[in-house]
Amino acid sequence: MAGANLKAALKDGILGAVVAAALALPMLGFRLVDSASALTLATRFDWVAWAAAIVGLGRFALCLLRQAVPADRVPVLPDLGAKFPKARLVAGWAMAGFALALPFLPFADRSLVDKATLVLIYVMLGWGLNIVVGLAGLLDLGFVAFYAVGAYSYALLATKLDLSFWLCLPMAGVFAAGFGILLGFPVLRLRGDYLAIVTLGFGEIIRVILQNWVDFTNGPNGISGIPRPSLFGLVFTANAPEGKTTFADYFNLDFSGDHRVIFLYFVILALALLTNLFTLRIRRLPIGRAWEALREDEIACRSLGLNPTMIKLSAFATGAMFAGFAGSFFATRQGFISPESFTFIESAVILAIVVLGGMGSQIGVVLAALLLVGLPEWFRELQQYRMLAFGGAMVLIMLWKPSGLLSHRAPTIRLGKGATP
Amino acid sequence: MEYFLQQLINGLTLGAIYGLIAIGYTMVYGIIRMINFAHGEIYMLGAFISLIAFLVSTLLGGTSVAFGLLAALVSTMVLTALYGWAVERVAYRPLRNAPKLAPLISAIGMSIVLQNFSQLTQGARVKPLPPLFKGGIELMHGETFSVNLSYLQMTIMALTVALMVVFTWVITRTSLGRAQRATEQDMKMAALLGVNTDRIISATFVMGATLASVAGLMVTLYYGVIDFYIGFLAGIKAFTAAVLGGIGSLPGAMLGGLLIGLIEAFWSGYFSIEYKDVAAFSILVLVLLFRPTGLLGRPEVEKI
Known part of the structure; x- marks a missing residue:
């Protein structure tokens, strides 16, 4: 069970890293440099590697975290209002x-x-x-x-x-x-x-x-x-x-x-x-x-x-x-x-x-x-x-919080008893 | 007359580019009813990626311009599509059942992120590219003014028509297109009948991003300069085009794009270039007043 979970998380992490690498390759991997004569390119592939590593590890950790904490037990802010x-x-x-x-x-x-x-x-x-x-x-x-x-x-x-x-x-x-x-x-x-x-x-x-x-x-x-x-x-x-x-x-x-x-x-x-x-x-x-x-x-x-x-x-x-x-x-x-x-x-x-x-x-x-x-x-x-x-x-x-930080909205007017003005 | 014809050609070229971007807006809106604000940035990324890919292919020893452009076209389509996919996956999919404004804010946030991302990684200065396509045909020779149709303009129009044909074929003839149309009509029903709606929505974003990336490549070639900010104005104009044509309608998006392009070209040709954006938006307001669902849009039936 734990092995399967780890495998799934690993797969997710690797997939994330591959996608991140592909996304980062053009924009991070190369840099357009304007020189006097024409536009040239500089490379910085180490950035691509960093981006891939960060995203991959992040996905991996997130996936493990999600398995460890079921969705219904994710701590949420209590609705104080x-x-x-x-x-x-x-x-x-x-x-x-x-x-x-x-x-x-x-x-x-x-x-x-x-x-x-x-x-x-x-x-x-x-x-x-x-x-x-x-x-x-x-x-x-x-x-x-x-x-x-x-x-x-x-x-x-x-x-x-x-x-x-x-x-x-x-x-x-x-x-x-x-x-x-x-x-x-x-x-x-x-x-x-x-x-x-x-x-x-x-x-x-x-x-x-x-x-x-x-x-x-x-x-x-x-x-x-x-x-x-x-x-x-x-x-x-x-x-x-x-x-x-x-x-x-x-x-x-x-x-x-x-x-x-x-x-x-x-x-x-x-x-x-x-x-x-x-x-x-x-x-x-x-x-x-x-x-x-x-x-x-x-x-x-x-x-x-x-x-x-x-x-x-x-x-x-x-x-x-x-x-x-x-x-x-x-x-x-x-x-x-x-x-x-x-x-x-x-x-x-x-x-x-x-x-x-x-x-x-x-x-x-x-x-x-x-x-x-x-x-x-x-x-x-x-x-x-x-x-x-x-x-x-x-x-x-x-x-x-898709409905905003303080999403609770009290009705302005209520019917019947306990009506608040 | 010659001047008119020239503006017509310029307007159609510009309109083809807007139309390609507008399709991405209209498809996404048709399926999940959200304004994909980051779509303009996807187009901007397409422009950057195609420029970078072209330069890479020349660095690798590709001497022929045609080969370089083909490489740029293919790589920008693939990589920009990946960006479109990633944006949907990260910022929109978790908000599928959220209140209506949540995906909109998320999209605006994503658009700010992408804009600043490319500013930080590629610098804020405009990136010039020397013209690759030279020459054209002289269609008409007037006394003071002659009408030119450049090879680049022909390429842009031909490419747009080709993409539209392929695209229409995908939507009307393939099983993917059928699933897309089903999802657009009723997402829940489509899901019940075994359509993987999440995958269909992803596919929609990928298709929209692909078309936008081609528009990005065209703009890079046509104007010869790009910067990180081009996505915003092109984005709102393309969205205007989508609304003008009737949002949710694919031929409408293309028609709206062409109209916006023509309005801009004629307005800057005959009146003032500073107020061309004002003209485009004013026409939009006028059209919406008399046809609130756009030119080719279906009237929305309100169910009680």
Whole structure:
């Protein structure tokens, strides 16, 4: 028995090694070298041997492991959410409290707060997309388009018309929502995958336009010198411009660049929490319930007299609005934007955050954003392997937990006794 | 008129390449209802492998270009097919019964992995290849402009037609093709009747990857430069082509590919080259508005 198992594992391992060797031979075994005269090849067959050995041994070990541990006894994470219904609420409040206190904790330095700001941008985008994908069940592969619209509307309004951040923020949201409606109106009749490709195409169209409409957007060079936000008129610079007071002067503090970083952190935290609160509340409203009902069964919704197009459109526009807010925050934080920041990969990252988090789960989005955006930030030195690991992580997490990290989803509304409001 | 004809030829050549990639998308979508996002990268790998194989054959002393190309064609078909098989085996098969978005995310992850894999192993710079096919026929001689059909364009079109014939034969006449069509119609029923559906799905990925690898070889020859990023744009355009033709329909994929190629060629010929991608996507939106299932797609019957 044991012999047969070992034999099977050995066979599996050898097969894996052979396949790996064949796969590695062209891409790892040879390297294209451009020299002055022509393209030539360099060889590195030792890499092929390494790849084959690693894959072969890996397959062998995996096969033995699978035989030793039957499939039904593979340890899985217990579904904490289902076991302790209050746990999520507590965890949510704990996280919010921690996020509020973060800049004042002893170990928090400028770079940590900066990284946390970046993670929060993605948390906010994730929560925004969650409305579209998680609640309404519409697959949107071009979410970055609305993010770009928000960023460019703030950047253009601020640099050309000299409007303040706080005035532009709602306008950016409105513009992005408008684009959402503009795109959504014709295409929301389409079924899931058609919608996916059209939104993907739309994302690309926006990027191509931003890149080529040089008079308006300054093309690939982007827009620089985007003004920073102020706190009720208090600016975060060392010396106040004419007629303004600096934050440090007003509160009798020594000027420090950290103030602005911390301020920006709190702005995005507030925006993200606003998104979260909005989502939590709207799920209790008729429109939020209609989104979820539509996701579950479109035909049933229609026969109950709901208008699918209007419901989808509202979800699409709402998600886009939050992306617009996040975009204008992104523009003001960076001070510089260019079409490079709004490629398809951003859409993929945001979608991955939503799906990996477990669709519809608000805390899951935070965890996934920490994992996908926060973690790679610590490994900046390994820049070139970062994206490889990122893609690998996406595949592995999906294989490990196909319905997301926190997949348990409590029904918003129940019939009969024990109904939770 | 001469200009028009020239753009037509260029568009058809480009369209043949898109069509070959689109078939991989449409077949996979037809069988397991998933957008195989990594398919564009498979095509990119096909381009790299064919370039490497061609250089290897010249290094080994093959002096004739024809022999080198044949070697490149065969090895890229085999090795890229293996990549297609491996991707399905590793990233998609374990997710067969998972929620609908899981394979999509896994596919996007795989596409990022493959793209960065080839960037890391082959470098980020574009790889140029001097033109191997020179010359062509002058079809029409205008006063200011003459229409050329290069030998390379003829080869591309001939190869595409040949592949389409073989492919149609496989799908309509062989037992593998019959099993594929059965699996596409109803996977569970096909499995009950003794079709090894896992193997059929693998075969589908292998066939798609083979066609994409030929497209990769053609692009290497046609444009003369490749880099690790070509898969993305070609991938979404080919998927657009598949949707345009009606996803799940094989002639539709080819037709969609040709249309996308023609739109691109004419748009860049007559309007602006920067906005050619915008044109392709706008046409897609328009077609979907009036024919939501694509040009040749069957309308999906919703069962309650």
